[in-house]
Amino acid sequence: MxxxxxxxxxxxxxxxxxxxxNLVAPPEIAPAADGAMTLRWxxxxxxxxxxxxxxxxxxxxxxxxxxxxxxxxxxxxxxxxGTKYFYSIGTARRELTTGSFIAGGDAAAKSGPPSQTDxxxxxxxxxxxxxxxxxxxxxxxTPVPPVVRDAPATRKTWGNIGSLPDHFARHGADFSAKSExxxxxxxxxxxxxxxxxxxxxxxxxxGTVRVFDPxxxxxxxxxxxxxxKTYFRPExxxxxxxxxxxxxxxPPWISQ
Amino acid sequence: MSYTCPxxxxxxxxxPPRSLTGGGSSEICPSCxxxxxxxxxxxxxxxxxxxDEWKRGGMKWQSxxxxxxxxxxxxQLAAVLPRDGAKVIALTGCTRGCGRALAEFFTAQGQVVIxxxxxxxxxxxxxxxxxxxxxxxxxDVADDxxxxxxxxxxxxxxxxxxxxxxxxxxxxxxxxxxxVPVAEISATLNVNIAGTVNTIRHFVPAMAGRGGVIVNxxxxxxxGTSPDVAIYCATKxxxxxxxxxxxxxxxHGLAAVALNPGIIDTEMLRSCFGSGAVNHPKPxxxxxxxxxxxxxxTAKDNGRSLDVPGA
Ligand SMILES: NC(=O)c1ccc[n+]([C@@H]2O[C@H](COP(=O)([O-])OP(=O)(O)OC[C@H]3O[C@@H](n4cnc5c(N)ncnc54)[C@H](OP(=O)(O)O)[C@@H]3O)[C@@H](O)[C@H]2O)c1
Numbered sequence: 255m256x257x258x259x260x261x262x263x264x265x266x267x268x269x270x271x272x273x274x275x276n277l278v279a280p281p282e283i284a285p286a287a288d289g290a291m292t293l294r295w296x297x298x299x300x301x302x303x304x305x306x307x308x309x310x311x312x313x314x315x316x317x318x319x320x321x322x323x324x325x326x327x328x329x330x331x332x333x334x335x336g337t338k339y340f341y342s343i344g345t346a347r348r349e350l351t352t353g354s355f356i357a358g359g360d361a362a363a364k365s366g367p368p369s370q371t372d373x374x375x376x377x378x379x380x381x382x383x384x385x386x387x388x389x390x391x392x393x394x395x396t397p398v399p400p401v402v403r404d405a406p407a408t409r410k411t412w413g414n415i416g417s418l419p420d421h422f423a424r425h426g427a428d429f430s431a432k433s434e435x436x437x438x439x440x441x442x443x444x445x446x447x448x449x450x451x452x453x454x455x456x457x458x459x460x461g462t463v464r465v466f467d468p469x470x471x472x473x474x475x476x477x478x479x480x481x482x483k484t485y486f487r488p489e490x491x492x493x494x495x496x497x498x499x500x501x502x503x504x505p506p507w508i509s510q
Numbered sequence: 511m512s513y514t515c516p517x518x519x520x521x522x523x524x525x526p527p528r529s530l531t532g533g534g535s536s537e538i539c540p541s542c543x544x545x546x547x548x549x550x551x552x553x554x555x556x557x558x559x560x561x562d563e564w565k566r567g568g569m570k571w572q573s574x575x576x577x578x579x580x581x582x583x584x585x586q587l588a589a590v591l592p593r594d595g596a597k598v599i600a601l602t603g604c605t606r607g608c609g610r611a612l613a614e615f616f617t618a619q620g621q622v623v624i625x626x627x628x629x630x631x632x633x634x635x636x637x638x639x640x641x642x643x644x645x646x647x648x649x650d651v652a653d654d655x656x657x658x659x660x661x662x663x664x665x666x667x668x669x670x671x672x673x674x675x676x677x678x679x680x681x682x683x684x685x686x687x688x689x690v691p692v693a694e695i696s697a698t699l700n701v702n703i704a705g706t707v708n709t710i711r712h713f714v715p716a717m718a719g720r721g722g723v724i725v726n727x728x729x730x731x732x733x734g735t736s737p738d739v740a741i742y743c744a745t746k747x748x749x750x751x752x753x754x755x756x757x758x759x760x761x762h763g764l765a766a767v768a769l770n771p772g773i774i775d776t777e778m779l780r781s782c783f784g785s786g787a788v789n790h791p792k793p794x795x796x797x798x799x800x801x802x803x804x805x806x807x808t809a810k811d812n813g814r815s816l817d818v819p820g821a
Binding site: 417419423424459483484493499 | 534535536547551659662663
């Protein structure tokens with residue numbers, strides 16, 4: 255009898271596990287005050303929430319948990335602004351999805367709606383909280399739009415500010431930029447998208463990072479600190495192949 | 511630190527127009543409006559064509575920012591104009607030894623030197639000593655892609671070279687062949703043979719149709735042999751052979767020659783001759799003989815195996 259009861263108990267446990275909890279939509283992420291980031295997700299049935307995060311995908315050394323429910327919200331504090339973090343979210347027992355984000359800091363400041371001339375059209379209307387790119391989004395198979403945040407002030411994103419009028423005059427039309435600030439902001443968003451979407455990047459020995467999107471044919475060159483040198487759409491075939499540098503995954507302004 | 515625009519001679523660029531490895535700075539010259547890394551790499555505009563256009567337009571300041579006080583476009587331009595009849599000379603291995611001495615000799619003569627070598631430190635030094643119209647890039651001739659990029663860019667900015675000098679080479683430490691580490695063997699084959707082949711493959715298409723001379727550095731060990739340098743001998747014999755065959759393939763107006771430079775007191779010689787190297791001429795002495803000899807080569811020399819006079 256005792257053995258039967260034990261078997262039944264084990265069967266029930268397995269059944270519970272099979273009736274897996276799932277995300278109903280990709281998680282949402284948004285910058286919060288003081289450089290913190292908020293992660294929020296919704297489950298299709300009640301379960302506890304758990305987030306693990308860190309500076310590398312295989313080193314998620316910080317974690318937090320909350321109580322049982324279908325909606326879970328975590329505010330991650332003490333992040334280094336501009337730094338790429340990897341995360342995994344799920345229940346206490348199961349990982350539901352993984353991904354990465356770049357910590358906000360200044361970047362969280364809002365300055366009007368960003369124009370998205372270069373980025374692919376977002377497939378979903380965004381709320382205040384933006385969707386983040388899942389590295390391995392298990393429950394959702396449709397592609398998730400990239401991080402879209404408002405750009406910081408132009409003087410912080412453009413390398414040699416005195417040169418901006420000349421670059422805008424020459425290349426602004428490539429992206430239908432409305433102003434120097436809009437052009438600089440677009441280049442900054444291209445930089446963010448390049449990281450989120452793993453666009454081809456090359457690092458030169460002088461620290462210059464060149465980025466190219468083969469789909470939109472947008473090209474940008476960034477200083478070692480991530481500020482923009484130029485942003486334009488090359489006309490000639492093979493332009494990207496002609497650029498020197500070592501292929502990289504993570505640019506130097508994102509400390510690993 | 512400020513840098514000179516090779517198109518108009520403006521001396522206050524904030525970055526070198528090309529990184530040491532040859533990447534465009536993306537800087538738009540405020541004086542002539544040429545964007546380094548875009549006008550050349552994307553639009554295919556040569557320095558000379560952009561310069562002429564700027565001159566035709568009255569040498570006007572192109573930036574929205576204000577020109578410096580006492581800006582003198584004609585004066586700045588004079589500093590970067592190649593002299594009339596100057597030859598464009600692509601020279602590999604210009605950072606040390608014979609190549610460095612040739613770079614010094616040719617620049618002093620007013621020729622335009624397009625040099626390369628692996629050492630970024632030495633390339634930076636050459637750049638600060640010899641500004642535009644000369645051009646120095648850090649690259650490994652054994653890296654076919656890097657040579658391709660270099661040749662493509664130079665052909666756009668400076669035009670095809672009149673003289674291509676394949677001087678870069680290495681020698682493995684003295685040892686019988688079976689004791690030479692495999693990495694040394696590969697490096698010697700890759701630099702001395704593949705490196706020479708790479709520059710020929712990437713420069714010749716642009717040189718064809720307008721004439722020019724390709725000089726492949728051989729050696730006494732490209733025509734004779736000694737123990738302990740077998741792999742070096744193999745590469746220099748290969749250079750002689752490939753030059754002969756290439757000479758038969760080249761279109762009219764182009765020439766390929768194999769050149770034994772003689773024996774010169776360089777790091778390479780010290781590696782194989784030891785302290786005995788000091789008894790041989792120094793590279794700058796040698797360049798006084800080799801430089802004029804190289805400049806005098808013509809299409810008629812096609813296929814010859816030559817020696818630098820006095821070698
Ligand atoms: N010295 C002699 O007595 C003698 C005799 C017969 C023939 N030669 C030939 O004359 C030529 C010059 O020799 P040298 O005595 O001047 O030699 P060296 O003093 O060793 O100089 C060799 C030059 O080639 C460059 N180099 C080597 N590997 C390279 C690579 N992979 N890519 C680009 N540059 C490279 C070196 O610069 P980095 O290290 O910066 O790359 C350096 O500038 C060679 O072809 C040699 O075989 C010399």
